[in-house]
Structure formats: C-alpha cells, structure tokens
Amino acid sequence: MDTTSAGAPLIEGKMSYRQVTDTLSGTVERKPAKWWYAGMTLSTLAVLFGLWAMYTTVTVGLGTWGLNNSTAWGWDIINFVWWIGIGHAGTAFTIFLIVFRAKWAAAINRTAEAMTVFAVMCAGLFPLIHLGRLWLVFFIAPYPNTRGPLWVGYNSPLFWDVLAITTYLLLSVTLWYFGMIPDLATMRDRAKTKLSRTIYGFFSMGWIGSVRNWMRYEALTKILAGLAAPLVVSVHTIVSLNFAVSVIPGWHTTILPPYFFVGAIFSGFAMVLTIMILIRKAFPLTSFITMGHLNSISRVLIFGSMVIGLAYATELFIAWYSGVEYEMFTFFKSRATGRYATTFWIMVVCNAIIPQLLWFRKIRHSIGWLLAISIIINIGMWYERYVILISSLAQDFLPSSWVTFTPTIVDIGIYVGTFGIFFTGMLLFIRAIPMIAIFEVKDLAGEKREDHKPDEDKTEKT
Amino acid sequence: MNQKGIIGIFTTDWQMSDAIKRLREKNIPVTDAVTPFPAHGIMKQLGKESRLPFFSLAAGTGTIILVFAFLYYIAVIDYPIIYGGKPFFAFPTFVIIIYMLTILLTFILTVLAFQARTGLFPGKEIDDPVHRAGDERYIGGMTDDRFMVALGGEEGLSGEMHESASTILRESGAKEILEIKRS
C-alpha cells in the first residue's frame, strides 16, 4: 500500500470502487450544510465590497488608493504577490503527483489546483486594476499595429510578468480542467437531473474512459505537468524580478528569485493546509485526507520556514557585507530597527520562528495547532511582501522623497474583494466538483489481486 | 452481417487484464477497453505509446526559434528603441521571454493536438466502443466501478471466435457478457 513520506496510510480503511465513488461524489450530491450558505453569503458580500472598490478605482482614479509619489505600488502589488504565492501549491502538488508519481498527492491535488486557479485569478486582478488606464491594457500585448508598428517594452519585468501569469493561469486552468474530465464523466453518469447531466456532459467531453484515451490522457497530463514544473519555479521568480531588476534598495538583490520561490511554496502549502483542515472538518473525508497528509505538509512547512529564515538572515548579512549605505539603511535602519520594525519582526516571527513549533510531533498531530500555524504563516507572508514593497519604496535613496504609506478603504475593499472571489470560487468548487480526484483514488482502492481470496480465484496467476 | 461483437464487463482490473491476455493468445481482436481509472496493466496490454510527447518536443523547438526571430525582429530590426542605455539585442531579456512563450505556446499546441487526436471537445457526445459499433444502448458504470472490454467492434466476431471469447470472458470472472446489437 502506498503511504505518504510520513508513513501514514493514504486511505484509511478498505473501500470498494463503488464506495470511493459514493463517498467522494457525495460531497457534491448531498444538500449543502448551513455553513456553506453562510460562507457563500459572506464571500458574496466581500465580492460586492470589492466590486464597489474596483468601480471606484476605475471611474474615479487611482487616487482613491493610498499610493503617492514615492510609493507608487502599495497594497495592489503586495496582494498580487501574496496571492500568486498562494497559487503555487496546486501546481506543486500536480507535479508531485504526475511527475514524481507521488500517489499520496492525489487526495489533495484537485483542491490545491482549484486554490491555485482562484488565487491566480485574484492575483491577476491586481496588475489589471492597478493600471492608470485600464482601458488601454491591450498596449501590453505585442500585436502588429499602425503605430509604426510600436511593439512593447520587452525589457520590462512587468511584461515578463504578464506572460508568466497568463501562461501560469492558462496552464493551471487546463491542468485542473483536464484533471477533472474523468470525474466529470462520473458525475454525468450519476447525475439525477437532466440539467446537471447536460452540464456535466458538456464539460466531460464525452469521456468514457477508453484505454486509448487514457493513454493519451496520461501522456497529456504528464506533458502539461512537465511544462508546469518549470513554471512553478519560474512564475514567482519572474514576479521577484519585478523587484530584483529594479535599482531600489531592498529590491535590488539577487537572492530574491529563490527567496520568492520558496516563500511562494511556503505560503501555498500553508494555505493548502488551512483549506484541507477546514474541508476535513466539514466533510466526512477523514479517510482520504489523513493525518499523514497533514503531517507531510507540515514537514514541507518546516523546511520552507527554515529556508525563509535563512533568506532573511542572508539579506541582512549581504546588506552589511556589501557596505552599501542605502542597503544598510533599508535593512538595518528602516526594516530591523526603524519605522518598519514592527512589520519586519511580525514577518520574522510568523515565518521563521513560529513554524519551528512543527518540529514537535504533538503539535504536528494537533489539528488546532496546525490550523493556527498555517494561518499565521500566511499572515506572515503578507507582511513579508508589505515589508519588501513599502519599506523599500517609502524610504529609498533621497530622504527628501521619503513618505509614509497609509491604505484607504478602497485598498482594503479590493483586498477583501479578492478574498470574496477566492472563497466564492472555492465554495462553488466544492459544491460542483468532487474535491478529490475519484479516478486517482480508485487506483489506490478497490479489490487488488493480492486481496483476492485464492479459493475464489478462477484465473491463473501470471 | 450476422457477426456480432461482445462486451465483457468486469469488476476488477486484474480480472480483465487476465482475460485480455487470454484473448490475445487466441488472436481474438480486442477493440477497446473502458476502465474507470487509468489501469496501467491494461493500458500496457492494449495501447501504443502516445506520440504526443514527440509532438510537444517539436512544437517547443519550433516555438523557441519563432519567438527568438520575432523578438529579434521587433527589437533590432523593426523599431529599435533605447531603453535605459541597453543594447537593442538584449539577449538576457530574450531568454526570459522565449522561455515563457515557449511554455505557453507549446502547452496550447499540445492541448490542441490532444483534442484533435482524441476528438475530445466540450459538448462532445459520449463515444464508447458500444456506440461506435452502432449499438445505441448506454452501458453505464464504466465511470464508477465497471471495467469493460469490447471485442469484435464494428465488424463483429465470427461465430467461432464469438464462442471462445465468451468462454474466456466468463472464465476470467466477467460479471456480465453482452452482445453488441446494431440498430
């Protein structure tokens, strides 16, 4: 039997294929609980708040945000980077599952991918909404035109970013969707109403599970996962280039790409942990999402936390070692001891210190502790982006242009709005699609040859 | 045509796998098999290696060349603009863009190729070997816990083969053995 790296079983108990199908599609087929309606109401309200904020931004102007002449990026890019980071877990799990054939990831993969898709959508919203002239966004695309033709600023990390985010979003949506097709077919076959049968039927592409299609399907998912694998590394690397390529102290460092990548995996896994614990609580899926899964994620988190901590230390060291006064100021005066000390230490404590508690087996096995730590990590990761963006911009080279940054209600509104979008998406997802890939789990479940009682065995063993 | 195809329905993959092995030994053509999950044993028995990876490789290589040519054209030939004192031919920049665009275009091309090859697209009708053979029945369960093997397909099986196929299926533990009925 496959086990996680932690050694715990992937599926607790023995189940037949039918049982697996029943249990996993049950989350969709049963009437939703009260908490689901409450959650939908809350997240719809959040979406409405966000829509108002975005409407204000687009119609009145970016002046409704807390930005100013020196900090021209604020909550928009903080939240962008944060969401992108969260959006890293899904693809990572896919890679574990498909490229490294780590079967244990099957239970988490689909939810993590859904999370990725919604998180990347939320993230992608920010670079759009932060444009001064949103209606001219097509200028970023290199298309032939009658202006000369005038192409794009290919040197800009923002252009690379647009490519990276677009690619990542398209690829993760495709992976997610193709990963769902066999299960959509299952749902189609189980559908009780004509409408749901038609809808599932439409999206399941007439899937029936013929072996030839399975072959091509596996080839495709492997190729896609293979293509996604470098993306997981490169997307946040390119996001980090937005900062690393600039000249601003605190941004202009070569450590940013690996640091951002690990940070992204770290925050993504933390978010997966949060969501998984919540789902485990809400649905009878404890036999699929086992303590073994949670344990594995916790171990990844410890690793991430240590790398992050190392990155923080390295940044400080390099700033001191370089002797560049602007760097020294940003890291030691502004961040560690100055105006941004509070946020800096929140970041260090949340990301580098608290996760070390996971070394303790007791804490690793306590759902409450895990939930708390996973949430703390994402708070810490938000502060990390806050520190990187605001402290560097608000206090850069010339002290004359030093400013303070204060967010406005519109800033907050858009952030809350993205939470709304994310959770609305997630809630709809768990209502419409089996959270756990049924066909993947079946591979692990069902009657195996070795389970078969010999007296009933009518065929020769090969 | 009085020849008919046969469908065997199993509840485990290994039973079906055994049946297929025996059918193969008897040279009974296996049209297709349908499984609720990618049963690798059966796939190994029935399938050919997909050529999709080669297509991807070709697409990727082509894309790299195309994107490089495009970038060189826009940056150096068509409208050279000085950005921050950098040379027009800014190769490090090109690498990143080529990298991203290669992944993007290769993946899109691969998905399109997959769809073209399998004929799968949203809204497509269910396409199983039974239907393909002209039988209008829909034999469900293959997306749940049933494994189906179709023999004979559109041409059907000759009487002799029909007989032995049924036997093998039955012996292998098939839950049901059905005949494909053409309407």
Add this chain to the structure above:
Amino acid sequence: MSKKYWKSLDEHSGIPRKDYIGDFDYVNKNEIEDLLHEESLNTRSSRRDFLKLFGYSIAASALAAGCEQPIHKAIPYLFQPEEVVPGRAVYYATTCFDGDDYGSLVVKVRDGRPIKIEGNELVERGTSSRLQASVLNLYDTARQDFPAENGNRTGWQEADRKITAALDEASASGRKTVLLTGTVISPSTRRLISEFLEARPGAEWVRYDPVSFSAMLEAHRLLSGIRAIPRMHFDRADMIVGFGADFLGTWLNPVAFARQYADRRRVSEDNTRMARHIQFESILSVTGATADERYPVRPSAVREILEYLYQRLGGNEPASPPGTGAELDDIAAELLENAGRSLVVCGYNDIAAQALVAAINQLLGNYGTTLDLDRPVNFRQGNDEAMESLIEDMFRGDVAAIVIHNVNPVFDHPRGEDFGGGLAFVDLSVSLAGSADETSALCKFICPDSHYLESWGDAEPWGGFFSLQQPAIRKLGDTRQMQESLMAWSSGESNSGYHEYLRSYWRQEIYPASGSRETFEDFWNGSLQSGIVEIPGAGQGRPSFNLQALTGILQQSPAAGNPGDRLEMEVYQSIAIGSGRHANNPWLQELPDPVSKVCWDNYLAVSPSDAATLLLDTGDVVLLNDLVRLPVVVQPGQAPGTVSAAMGYGRLVSGMVASGVGTNVMPLAGICGGSTAYSFPLSSLAKTGEKHRLALTQSHHSMEGRPIVRETTLAEYRRNPSAGNEIRQEILEHMYTLYDPVRLDGLHWGMSIDLNACTGCSACVIACQAENNIPVIGREEVYRRRIMHWIRIDRYYSGDPDNPSVHFMPLPCQHCDHAPCESVCPVAATSQSDEGVNQMAYIRCVGTKYCINNCPYKVRRFNWFAYTKSDNFDFNMNSERGRLVLNPDVTVRERGIVEKCSFCIQRIQEAKITAKSENRVLREDEVIPACAQACPSKAIIFGNRADGNSRVSQLFAQKRNYHLLEELHTLPAVGYLTRVKNKKS
C-alpha cells in the same frame, strides 16, 4: 538694445481691434476655441477629452463596427493680423509692478493669449515665483469683471456720473477726499494723481504698503534728508551682513538681488573670489539658508547688536558684546577690511535699527559704491504714520470720500478692522480692486482695475530707469485701468484715454531726457520693443549724512522693551503668497515654502528647543493672544524664544482658492514708534489640543549622511577644487558597464545646477508649472504626497537643530543615459531619445507606475485623478477662462498616466525646427528650459553636452561637478556643482 520684442497690437494701424482673438464678445464664448485657431487649446474637444474618447471608443469598438467622429470646425481669421501667426508665439515687452514686486518682463502670447512670463533680459533674465504666477491672475475667475455699486452690476457711465457727483460734493463740503494707493512707481500715473489732487480741492494722497518700509524711508530722511530707499548693489559687495532682511526671497527686489548676489559668489577653478555673507535673523529665511554664517537672534536683540557694531566701527570700545553666538568683533573687523565693498542691510521696520544700519553703511563708505541714494529705488513709498492718521480722520468724519487703489488695508493693516469700521463714516468709498477683496467689500463702488497684461503703463523702478507696460490681450472683462478711472473723475470731461496720456507724458518728459536722436515715434516704438529706457544721468555721489541725528533718533525711539520670557513673534512674507495680494492664485498656494516645505497654509514656526519646552509638535494648533489660531511647525533654525508666521493668509473675501487657507496674523501686529511693527512680544500662546493636517511636500529633513548635497568651504576649495566632492573620484573608479555606451550624435542635452547659486527661491517651480500645464491638486492631495511639480526643491538640514545648515537642491528629471525607469515600462512609453532626453509618450502610457518606483530620484509624477475639468480640483484648469493659460505646445495629461520633466522638449523642438527651417546651426542660447530661464541667480545652465565648448560641457568638466546618485550608474544628464561656503575657520 540688440534684442527687440514685438510691439503691441495697437501699434499697428488699420487692423480693426475686434478681429483678433482674445476678444470674447465677438463670437459667442463657446466658439472661442475655434477662434483660438487650430493648434490652440480646444476647449470643446480638449486634449484630455480626446484621449478619453480615444480610449473608450477603442473599448467600444469591439462591440460596434464604428463610431461617430466629431466634426472639427476650423475658422480662419476674417482679417489676419500681421504679427499673429497661428501656431507661433509672439513676445511683448512689458512691466509688472503690483505694489510688492517689480519685474521688467517679456510676455509670451500664443494665439492672442498671454501664457508665460519671462524676465526681460535687458534688465534681469530671471523672475520670481510670484511674477511667473502673475499670468494666472489674468485668468482668475474671481476677478471683478464689471463695475459695481453696492455689489450690484452697474455701467461705467453710471458709476462715473455718481462718483464724480459725490467727489464734487466732497470737495464742496470742505472735508477731505483721500486717494489711498499702494506705492506708485509709474511717473505718468504720479503726474496723473497730482492732476487729480489739483482738480479736487481738499484731496489728499496717502500711500500705504502692506509690507512697510516706512522706517527705512524715515531713517534716511532723518539722516540724509532724502526720504528714499537706496538702490543696493549686491554685486559690488564682498561682505554682506543682513539683519532679518530676506533679500533673496521677499525683500524689496529679490530677483535683482539674487542675480547680483550669485554673480559675486560664483566660483570656478579660475575665479575663487567670493563674497561673504553673514545673516542675523529670527526666522529661517532662504537668505539665512544661503548665507555663509547665520545667527538666530531675537528681533529685539538686533538693535543692540547694531549699536555694538556701530560703536566698533566708529572706533569706540563698547562695553561688552551682546550674547549672540557671533564674534561681532570679527565681523566688525571684516567689515572694516571691506569698507566700501560691503553692505549691511536690515529688514526690520524699526527706525532706530534702520538708522543704525544707514549710519554703519555710511561709516563704511558704502553709500556711493554698494548703495546708491542718488538714484534710489521707488518700490516702497508708504507712510505708516499717514495711514494711522487716515484711520483717525475717518473715524472723526473728516473724510468725505476715499478712493482705494491696489491696497487692501482691511486685510493686511494691523488695524484693518478699524480701517473697515472707519469706512462706514466715509460718504463715498470707491475701490479700484481688480478682484473683490476685504476692503472692496466694504466700499460703495467697485471700479475694477484691469490686469497689468491688459493695461498700458510705465514704471520708474529706480531713478533714471524707465520701463513700459503694454497690453498683451484684449480686456477679458468690462474693466478699466485705474488711470483712466482717475482721468474720468478728475476732469469730468471726456478724455483721449490713458494710452494717449502716457505717450504725451513720454513725449514731454522721458524723450527729451533720454537724449535720443530718433524721432519720438521711433523712440517710442523702440522703447516699447525693448521695454526699457535708461536715462544717462549723474553718477553716484556720496550723500551727506548727519550722523549726529542718530543719537536723537535712538533716544526718540525707545528700544522695544525687553520681552523677557515672553515669546517674540515675527510676521514675515512667505515666498509664494507675500502680502496676500494674489492669494487666490492656486499655483502660488501650492508652492511649498522653500524652507518648511509647507503649502496651502500659514503656520507658527517654533524653534525645536521652544517646542520641547512648550510640548508642541508639528500640526498642533495653538491660540495666540486669544485671537489667532495657527498650526505649529517645529522649524529648526527659528531663533529660540521667537515664533513666526506668514502674513497674507486667511483671506476672507477672495476667490475660491484662497478662502479658508490659513489665518490672518496681521491683527496681532501693532504700530510701534510710528511704523508698523512686524515683530512684537506675544502675550499668550495656548495649546488647543487640536491637530491640523499640514500639507508638507517633504517630511524627512536629514540627508542621512548620504552625499546628496556636497559642500565645502572656500578655503578648502582654493586648496583643492574637488574638495567636498572627493567621493566622486572613488565612484568613477568603481564604475563598470557591460554595454557599449549609447551612441549619441549631434545633440546631447545636459543641465548643470550650481548649488552655490541656488537660493531656493522656487521661481523655477512655478515657471515649470506655467510652461508645462502642471495641474494644481489642493491641500488634501499634497498632504497625501502627490504634488505634481516637475521640478522640486529638496531641502535638507544638517548640524545643530537650533541653527542648522540648510541645503537646497533643485531636482528635475535627471534624464539618465541609463535610466532605470525606461527599462521597466512594459508598453514602451518611456525611452531615450537620440538627444539624451528621457522621453515620455503620454498617449502610450497605461499607468503601471513601475517607472515611478524604479526612479531613484522620484521625479516621476502620476495623474492620480482627472485634474482637468474636474469639480474636485476646482482650480484654474476647471474653468474656461483658467484653461486659457494652458500652453498649447504641451499636452494636458489625462488621468492615469505618468508625467515628468521633459527638459522643455517643446522648446528644444521649436528651436530645432526654426534652425532647420532657416538652414543654420542651432545657437546655444536658443534652447532654454523654463526653469533655467526663470532662475534669477542663473543657477541652472542648459546646453548641448555633445559640443565640448558649450557652457554646460565646461561646467561638467569642473571639479565641483557631480551627479546625484552617480554610484547607481544611471549616468544622469543633470550635474550639480558643489556648494562652496565662504566660512571663516
């Protein structure tokens, strides 16, 4: 007189007046944009509208296969005026004197609209921020556009009839008729006034200055018999000692003084001679900030210091020097060393102090060299005592009629409320205010004066020097210039107008005196073109001084008693607002004070040590004398024991812009010894507990030890020309580049800014704003640090907080050759031109703001809101009239795009196009950006770096030259010259 400017339109005969543009009544106002012709601002479909239309319709095009386009009408002139070429600017020489500031100017007129003010290079090339902004006053919507009686519109004939009758009655009654004006420097107007006084028996002329120099005038009258202010020549002084005189910022004629001062202090490797400047003051003015040594002193201590100095210079041994921290004996010795080449100036309106200063200068033999009393300046003529007695007379009912021109005593006189009360006892009160003010609101009639750009006139700023004023636009409203009103009321009969009067005055007076051999017509036309006439005259004689009178003066004017522990308050003029005359000018309101960096408010400057004692912090609101509420600014350099606040704020009757901005502090001031005392002890200062959001454009004041402004002393500089700039060599040694340098051919623009010459006066900021259509954003937005100015003056303090060194650094876009902003723009909206200009294509910008972040100098600005045609930003760009000031050569930026300094690319292009069209080489002086042109001290030099002989190339080769943040390898096109302080030690 090599340079000739265009003559006035009126000088051409045969062109009917109504045909040229700017005439608003000719075609209805909505069509004015058509009249303003093709290239000009089109109000109906302005640049902004177009951009918007463009953007939105692209989006809409996905839905529809087409959309309707506006039809553009083009209406040519009916009769083309000869000198008006659509699309080309015409320049007229004129003169501005508004009572405070004098400028001999050149007005740029595009399609009939004056849009920019420049200094007349025959006098001073530079201008001040207020002069730069004066063009906007022309388009102020708050202007009084018609004569009014008791607030109701009336006609000129009707008003004239009534006023003449009332004046006749007043003359008949035997009571006084008072003509109250500000300082009048127009000789023809002076004659006109004397004619008016003759025609009106019992008429009296009172002159009043809101910023009074009465004491200085009186001191000279008492000592030398001449009631005058000597003309100062800072360019002849090697040793300057100032006492509270902000002569580089606001005092008397700062534009000329700044130029003279900077000329005498400009050092290079070949010329290391430099004047030395010591400043005693209580407020931290730009002059004190520029001085080599500055001593914060209480105003009440100045007299003591002066007495001590006077005694020392007179060869006496006074008892003990007053404790100021300054080595007064050394200063005295230095002054003696530079006798005849020194200058002592004092800005306090205190007879004793002024008399002492005059006596010191006389002892040093400065009269005749650095001071000229033969040809005194006429900028201040007001008599505080006469004003006092006028108020008394009004209350006694002795005044039957009063005609008030160009002054607003109800607002700016310490007894303004009394003056307002007194007006009630006057039968006829006529205000000639061009726009409604506190005084005109209490007057029966308002007969609005025209703006100076709409009027004829002349000026005699100092003896023997005349400049002419001519209209550059048709009158925008139904106004009449003051002289014509006076002419209408003095004779009663119809007259030929002031233009004729002026000509005949010049024919009679100036023309003969000028010794010109031309005909009068030629002389007149020549004078109009050049704008000025200088009369050769007597040289500088040394006036005879009766120094004995000094003792009498000192005895008569008691020393302002020792304020003891009480705080001393000083009321000063701010650089932008001055006396508050043009407080309704949004450009000036948004101009941050060069030192405190506060705009849109006046505030109480408190020294850091006092703030610590009184537990005050910046933003706390305090109540002064139970009368005036002001927010506090903790101002390093403010003399301990003193506080200060700017006058001119707190206008109650004005346009939308000035109302509600600041508080009027003049009611706190008093009259002392017959002259208005601008410094006085404060009887109470109470913290209210309220907080006020001050709009600061800079909130961090230290350089944090970074080599931003580099400084050295003269002695060091003589030893080593790269003194203070040693770090540059180190940086250059560590500079590497992976790329080949960009190949720039022919033109490579560069700008050199001499930090030694910059006084922080901020004229460049307003000049840039006027030239480049920079929007005003208001207090709240400035508070949020979104000011739009393309060039800003950074100010840093260093050293002792109670007397810091102050460093100014003008910071335009640096136009880096390796610009970090360019490589991060995803849409190619900003890139480098082949002339080294960092170009910004507004139409392409989508507003990612990445470039703003990546600019190490933070010079890029973002249009956070729609600042044009927006009621939320109800400044000049929100009215048809206000938009007439816009420069048609510069795009008005839309919401959501980034903008920045362009090195005035429109001027570069214009000059290049002209040179190409004329098939000749581009001359160096042809291309001057607005900031460089406005700079009074010529601190900004612009030119072609590709030409090794250009001035800018030579300055870049100086060892003093450095580039800001050069270690980042941005290769800026702007160089700075280190500041050299002439310090002892």
Add this chain to the structure above:
Amino acid sequence: MTRQPETLPGSYRTLVLLCLFSVLCVCLVSFNPSSGLREADAQDASEPEDIEAREITISDIRRGERLFQGLLPLGPDVPSCASCHNTRQIDTFNWNPSAMEIALLYEDRAAGDLETVVMDPVTVRMMEVHEGYALSEEQFVLIKAYMDHLAVEGMRERPVITNLLIFLLVVFLVIGAIADLAVFRKVPYKLVHLTVILAGGFFILSAIVHEAVSIGRSQYYEPDQPIKFSHRVHAHDNQTDCLYCHSIAEYSHPAGIPSVSQCMNCHIIVRDGSHSGRFEINKLVDAYENERPVRWIRIHTLPDHVFFSHAVHVNAGNMDCMECHGEVEQMHRLMQVEDLSMGWCLDCHRSAGVDIEGNEFYSLYHRLQEDIHRGELDVPTVADAGGTKCMKCHY
C-alpha cells in the same frame, strides 16, 4: 470609398435611418399621388385669383415640392429644378447650389424676388442655364412655399447601407453555423460549417480590426464645405501656388486656412465663378462685408497629442504638398487621401533622406557625416537623425 458629407457615417444612426427610410418608402408607395393632385386642383379652381396673398397650406408645400422635383411639369423643355438643385444630401459633388442653400438665402424674401432671379438672371452662367424658362407666378409662390418649408425642416439625409448590416449578417451566419454544428445538425456536410465559420470569422475579425484601426482616423473624408471652394479651379485651372494661400505653412506648425480678407485679395475683382456663377463667391463677399467668419470643416486633423510642424517639412524636408495631401489640384472637393496614422508618418521618416550636406543644421551631426564620408551610409534617412524617436512628435 467616399464618406457621407458633414458627418462620418455612424452605423447606429444609419441603422435607425434605414428603418425610417423604409417606413417612408412604404408611406410614399401607399400614398396615392392623384388624390393630392385633385385636392390641389380643387383648391386652384375655387380660388384662382390672389395667389400672393392667400395662406400657404400643406398641399401648397407639397405641390411646390412636386414642381421642384419635376413631378408636375414646369413647362415645355424646362428641366425640373431638382435636376440641378439637389433636395437631398448627396454623396457626389454638385456645383449648383442645393435647394436648401437657395431656400436659406431667400428665406426672408418674397416669392417675387425668386422669380426675378430665376427668370431674369444677371450672371452669365444663370442666363445660359435658365434660358427659356417660363414659370408662372403661381408656380413661384408654390415653389417658394416649399422652399420656406425646406428652410425650416432641413434636407433629408441620404440613407446609407453600411457595413454594419453586412457585419451583423455574417455574425448571424457564423452563430447559425456553430449552432447547427453543435445542436441542430440540419446540414449534413461539415465542410459547409467549416467554410462558413472560417470565412465568417475571418471577415468579422478583419472588420473589427479595420474599424478599430480607423478610429480617430478619417481617410477619404470628403465633406461638403460651407463654400464650394474648388482646389482644382484655384490650383490647377488658375495655377495658384499652394503657399500663396497657405503661407503659414512655411513658418509655423499649421498650414493655415487663409483669412477671408486674403481671399478677397483676388475676389474683390473675381466675382463670377466658372462653375457656380456668383452664388458661392457671394457667400465669401457676404462673410467679408458682414464680418461673419466662414466656418470651414476641417479635414486633415491630427490628434492633440501629436505635434506636427508644416514649416520643417516644407523648408528643411523640401517636401511637396502633394506628398501628403494627394493630388489636391485635381480635387474640386477636398479629400483626405492618406490615413495620417503614426505608421504612415514613420514609413516616410524611415525612407526619406535628410539633406545633411545642404542643411547647416546637420553640421552638428559629426558621426553621421563621418559615416557618409567613410561610405557606410549613402543617404541618411530622417530616422538616422532621430526621426523615429517619441519626442519628435509627442510631448
């Protein structure tokens, strides 16, 4: 492709107009002309005398219109008025004043004045054209009634069938094809679907691209001007130099539209036009005498963010006006020939040479000159001298 005068075609509006027009057609067809005639005849019969004084009725206006349109005969060998004086907005250029123009001119005058001018013309051209006209006084009253009506109501706009209809048709076709392919399956051949979808999709895309690109542009714009000024008559027939009238082009950004006073330099003498008689020139004289500016319609318009100087192109660039403005001297009514897009500007900047030897200004450009001397460069283009950089035109 020519565009509708005065306004560029608005597709929405055109659609509405098309509907209105079809309604109008239906009304006109269903209306029985003879009944109106009879009605009018009856009125004529009842009140034969005192035509001038009687009140104008709707039927008078209608009869006037018919007379004008030639539906009622004016007389033997007399062509209808409308054959020369158009009553609708037309696409083509017509030298003769339109009915509207005449109507406006005579709005405040009596029918008798009209009669005098038509029957007893003073200008050569009208004498030739109106020779042998014999219209009754009554006919003039009726025509005048129609014209007064026209002056108030305005001319009917010319209905245009635009691309929008075709566009919508194609869109429906494509949607239909997709729907049939996916749902209805009525057409058995998939090739049909494929062809329709591909061709239709291409058409839709190219139409959208074309329309999106031409936003803000007005290539082939050719509006009617308030005065029928013919560049052909002036520049070709009379050999006037372009720069005689557009003199500003030599030393300023705009080329300048000559002032009325400048027109009058010649037209103080020239009062008879070769094509339009006095009618058009009289407008100019009227503008001059009554100091009423002429509101020309601007054709060549660059957006406000573009700075273009005629001076530098004419002087330093030695360009001929025709290079950008087309064969103006062949145009009676001026048309914008080029699209004035940025790409069009750049095409020229990239190919046109600069006069680096002849123009002193370029003596600054040492490296460029060295390149020429070394033979690396033949003729430097404007682009070589920085002519493709943003800030040449945008600031």
